[in-house]
Amino acid sequence: MKYIPTIGVECHVQLRTKTKLFSEVDNDARGKEPNSCVSPVDYALPGMLPRLNGEAIKLAILAGRAMNCEINALSRFDRKHYFYPDSPKGYQITQFYHPIIGAGYVELPSGTKVRIEHAHLEGDAGKLTHFDTYSLVDLNRVDTPLIEIVSMPDIHSAKDVHDYCKELWRLMCYAGVTYGDLYNGNMRFDVNISLAPEGSKELGTRAEIKNLNSFRSAERAAEFEIKRQTKILESGEKVKQETRGWSDATGKTSPQRSKEEAKDYRYMPEPDIPPINLSKDFIDKESAKLPLMPKDYRKKFNKTISADILEVLLDYPELMKKLGEVEEKHTKNISNLFSSVLLAEEKSAEYLNDLPSAKDLNELAEMNEKKELSSTSTKEVFLRLFDPQMKTHGAKQIAKELGLIQENDLGALEKIVDIVLAKPETQKAQADFKAGEEKVIGFLVGQVMKESHGKANPSAVQEILRKKLA
Amino acid sequence: MKIANKKVTAERLVRDALEKAKHFEDYHIFTFIDEEGALKKAREIDTKIAKGEKVGRLAGVPYALKDNFLSPRGETRASALMLEGFTSPVTATSVKKLEDEGAIMIGRTNMDAFAHGSSTENSYYGPTLNSHDRERVAGGSSGGSAVAVALDIVEFATGSDTGGSIRQPASFNGIYGLKPTYGCISRYGVVAMASSTDCIGFFTKTLEDMDLLMSIASGRDDKDMTTLPDFYEKSEGYTDKKMRIGVIREFDNDSVDQNIREALKKKIDLLKSKGHEIVELDMPALKYGLAAYYILVPAEVASNLSRHDGVRYGFRSENSKDLDSLYENSRSEGFMPENKRRIMIGNFVLSSGFYDAYFLKAAKARTLIVKEYEQAFSKCDFILTPVSPNPAFKLGEKVNDPVAMYLEDVMSVSLNLAGVPGLAIPAGETKDGISLGLQLVGPRRSDKCLIEFAKELQ
Numbered sequence: 001m002k003y004i005p006t007i008g009v010e011c012h013v014q015l016r017t018k019t020k021l022f023s024e025v026d027n028d029a030r031g032k033e034p035n036s037c038v039s040p041v042d043y044a045l046p047g048m049l050p051r052l053n054g055e056a057i058k059l060a061i062l063a064g065r066a067m068n069c070e071i072n073a074l075s076r077f078d079r080k081h082y083f084y085p086d087s088p089k090g091y092q093i094t095q096f097y098h099p100i101i102g103a104g105y106v107e108l109p110s111g112t113k114v115r116i117e118h119a120h121l122e123g124d125a126g127k128l129t130h131f132d133t134y135s136l137v138d139l140n141r142v143d144t145p146l147i148e149i150v151s152m153p154d155i156h157s158a159k160d161v162h163d164y165c166k167e168l169w170r171l172m173c174y175a176g177v178t179y180g181d182l183y184n185g186n187m188r189f190d191v192n193i194s195l196a197p198e199g200s201k202e203l204g205t206r207a208e209i210k211n212l213n214s215f216r217s218a219e220r221a222a223e224f225e226i227k228r229q230t231k232i233l234e235s236g237e238k239v240k241q242e243t244r245g246w247s248d249a250t251g252k253t254s255p256q257r258s259k260e261e262a263k264d265y266r267y268m269p270e271p272d273i274p275p276i277n278l279s280k281d282f283i284d285k286e287s288a289k290l291p292l293m294p295k296d297y298r299k300k301f302n303k304t305i306s307a308d309i310l311e312v313l314l315d316y317p318e319l320m321k322k323l324g325e326v327e328e329k330h331t332k333n334i335s336n337l338f339s340s341v342l343l344a345e346e347k348s349a350e351y352l353n354d355l356p357s358a359k360d361l362n363e364l365a366e367m368n369e370k371k372e373l374s375s376t377s378t379k380e381v382f383l384r385l386f387d388p389q390m391k392t393h394g395a396k397q398i399a400k401e402l403g404l405i406q407e408n409d410l411g412a413l414e415k416i417v418d419i420v421l422a423k424p425e426t427q428k429a430q431a432d433f434k435a436g437e438e439k440v441i442g443f444l445v446g447q448v449m450k451e452s453h454g455k456a457n458p459s460a461v462q463e464i465l466r467k468k469l470a
Numbered sequence: 471m472k473i474a475n476k477k478v479t480a481e482r483l484v485r486d487a488l489e490k491a492k493h494f495e496d497y498h499i500f501t502f503i504d505e506e507g508a509l510k511k512a513r514e515i516d517t518k519i520a521k522g523e524k525v526g527r528l529a530g531v532p533y534a535l536k537d538n539f540l541s542p543r544g545e546t547r548a549s550a551l552m553l554e555g556f557t558s559p560v561t562a563t564s565v566k567k568l569e570d571e572g573a574i575m576i577g578r579t580n581m582d583a584f585a586h587g588s589s590t591e592n593s594y595y596g597p598t599l600n601s602h603d604r605e606r607v608a609g610g611s612s613g614g615s616a617v618a619v620a621l622d623i624v625e626f627a628t629g630s631d632t633g634g635s636i637r638q639p640a641s642f643n644g645i646y647g648l649k650p651t652y653g654c655i656s657r658y659g660v661v662a663m664a665s666s667t668d669c670i671g672f673f674t675k676t677l678e679d680m681d682l683l684m685s686i687a688s689g690r691d692d693k694d695m696t697t698l699p700d701f702y703e704k705s706e707g708y709t710d711k712k713m714r715i716g717v718i719r720e721f722d723n724d725s726v727d728q729n730i731r732e733a734l735k736k737k738i739d740l741l742k743s744k745g746h747e748i749v750e751l752d753m754p755a756l757k758y759g760l761a762a763y764y765i766l767v768p769a770e771v772a773s774n775l776s777r778h779d780g781v782r783y784g785f786r787s788e789n790s791k792d793l794d795s796l797y798e799n800s801r802s803e804g805f806m807p808e809n810k811r812r813i814m815i816g817n818f819v820l821s822s823g824f825y826d827a828y829f830l831k832a833a834k835a836r837t838l839i840v841k842e843y844e845q846a847f848s849k850c851d852f853i854l855t856p857v858s859p860n861p862a863f864k865l866g867e868k869v870n871d872p873v874a875m876y877l878e879d880v881m882s883v884s885l886n887l888a889g890v891p892g893l894a895i896p897a898g899e900t901k902d903g904i905s906l907g908l909q910l911v912g913p914r915r916s917d918k919c920l921i922e923f924a925k926e927l928q
Contacts, residue, residue, distance in 0.1 A: 090776020
């Protein structure tokens with residue numbers, strides 16, 4: 001019997017607000033001392049009250065619109081209760097009954113649509129580090145704003161799990177709602193998988209794999225889980241409904257404490273935060289700030305940039321934004337520089353944050369297209385545009401300073417060719433060429449290039465040589 | 471109230487208050503007295519006065535702070551073992567506003583632990599005695615604050631009122647006690663009992679003092695999203711016009727103490743003699759008030775007390791050996807029996823499978839009560855009712871009968887559910903000298919007019 005997997009994904013996205021969801025302390029704790037970004041509110045001293053960060057509401061609207069979702073005019077916060085040292089209040093403030101983001105969908109590059117059930121705002125938990133006889137608590141991450149995106153069970157393969165996670169990541173980065181730094185846990189995925197016999201209308205029992213922090217892990221975990229559940233079903237046994245963890249090292253999922261399962265979170269409306277009422281005007285105004293999305297760029301560049309290069313570049317919203325700014329006739333040229341030069345650089349991550357201006361890129365492409373710059377020189381000038389010492393000079397000036405401008409003036413080139421042809425060391429080559437030895441033309445071009453200190457346009461030189469030696 | 475000036479120094483006022491506090495020590499009014507800190511502040515104000523510098527509207531006025539207000543001075547304990555050793559790094563907004571005007575806190579007052587109670591008998595420190603009869607309860611939960619003002623130790627005291635915790639002890643001790651409109655005074659920095667009903671208010675001996683304190687402490691606070699935009703100062707006061715005063719028919723029955731019914735009747739006659747109109751009201755939804763209150767409030771209590779887990783501050787049981795026993799033992803040992811009772815009720819009504827039947831149903835009853843008050847205030851300007859069915863009861867009389875204790879709140883809790891203001895006013899004494907009190911209830915945001923109109927009842 002063939003079994004069809006049915007998969008839904010829950011994704012937590014950390015929002016890039018300046019301050020936390022309910023307090024005024026710094027939301028970006030990267031590289032900071034443990035417990036240094038914690039206010040009395042986050043620490044849950046008695047008598048402290050949450051103060052909702054309006055920036056998070058605006059980012060939630062953008063995130064929702066990026067996924068073609070309805071934005072709910074009325075939303076509320078609720079308390080989700082549980083005792084654990086990562087939760088100082090003893091509850092998480094989330095949106096259980098009335099989320100801010102309603103139904104929508106995400107379209108994968110393959111064209112598959114995954115529907116979004118809803119997405120809601122909530123505060124993140126702190127972090128625990130366990131040792132033999134004790135555990136350490138770091139509350140820096142407490143109440144970092146998150147949106148949790150809940151998909152419908154529309155995914156049926158491990159590859160689509162990968163593509164969905166990646167597309168979500170792209171959407172959130174393009175919308176500018178998150179730093180999208182997966183290594184630092186800015187996005188985390190929970191994958192729900194069940195298997196059912198082909199043609200069956202009922203879904204099977206599902207397992208949830210929690211806390212996957214990369215697309216690849218999500219894909220591999222899904223692959224493993226499909227195999228594991230298939231084996232169980234084929235042997236006539238039943239899949240247990242449970243939460244499982246994934247290990248990248250072993251490539252396996254394994255059950256987590258079943259105690260988690262029996263939890264009753266005793267949800268209750270959050271009485272310290274009044275309901276959020278968003279006017280249509282406000283939602284429209286904020287929605288209008290949504291930048292171009294991957295699908296918009298695919299449409300925009302489908303004639304100028306090849307599909308495989310475009311899919312590579314789409315992983316870098318900064319590059320797409322820049323490509324959108326340069327003149328359309330240069331986009332192909334610049335996209336090649338981005339994909340083959342910039343992304344190959346060791347420091348590319350650093351470079352992405354400090355891209356040259358559209359003006360410089362236009363100039364550079366222009367010079368290359370007019371053959372004033374050879375392709376090698378174009379790459380060199382391009383890289384100098386990231387050099388803090390030189391970048392301010394502009395593309396044209398850099399090309400001049402480095403003496404890379406090619407000589408295209410035919411009259412001037414002829415003079416140089418004449419000098420070279422008069423030199424005794426070229427006489428034999430000239431004779432050989434006239435006698436039909438085609439390949440020595442390379443030697444002669446080289447001599448002219450040398451005489452011009454590399455500034456001559458080699459194809460123009462060859463043309464002149466052929467004329468003179470004919 | 472007496473304010474420090476060139477003739478009467480702040481130091482004199484504070485020393486008098488401290489002496490009186492010492493004199494009444496055996497009433498168990500204070501859980502902490504900061505003699506040194508209070509005198510230091512007094513001298514600072516006196517120096518300013520001597521130099522002719524501007525001082526605040528409460529310059530040198532000694533006051534008492536209910537033990538659930540956060541201030542770096544002394545441990546903020548909410549009269550519970552659970553907060554043992556907790557010194558707050560932050561100051562409550564209301565405290566800051568009072569102190570910015572020169573008020574001087576001389577000490578913290580006793581209360582039912584975490585404000586759970588109607589007699590101050592649930593305090594970790596033991597009960598406070600009634601100012602008029604030492605064998606009777608002070609009322610609660612703000613019992614210490616009420617007695618501190620009634621015995622004239624301080625000019626005013628702060629309180630918090632979740633279901634009657636200001637009005638009832640005020641009436642048990644023959645003074646004024648105001649529960650303002652919900653959201654009128656910031657809750658920031660007051661140990662939360664039930665967020666949707668908690669109100670910060672005051673005990674005073676005069677209506678003028680109450681008005682002054684309200685104009686200082688009220689107002690929008692960015693740190694408390696549930697505060698209302700400033701309205702107190704801007705709202706209309708009382709202008710000698712004839713008012714329509716409602717009396718609730720459902721509250722006039724044999725289960726109400728005869729002395730209280732007579733006191734109410736006397737005040738009604740007084741109002742009539744001054745030309746005000748008396749309107750009889752039927753408010754049938756109020757009978758659901760107590761049941762709804764004892765579902766909704768414990769739910770919020772259970773939630774708000776979750777943060778007391780022995781991990782970060784306050785009490786931690788020494789008998790803990792792992793995380794679960796740390797939680798279990800710290801909370802079992804740190805909370806009083808009444809705290810635990812409410813936490814259990816609260817967790818029960820929020821449990822999956824019971825939420826709709828209890829919490830949601832109670833929330834609907836609350837909506838009915840809100841509407842009923844709105845309707846009532848279309849027929850009258852204010853409502854006059856008892857605060858509680860009985861005057862101050864004997865110490866120990868109800869402490870082992872929680873339901874009897876809860877029933878004492880039957881006339882006070884519906885105001886908290888509706889968010890409307892209520893002012894407890896003195897209404898004489900029984901022949902045995904036990905204080906009697908009534909409450910004047912107004913529509914939301916009528917606080918100023920309510921206080922000013924109350925002089926018609928003197």
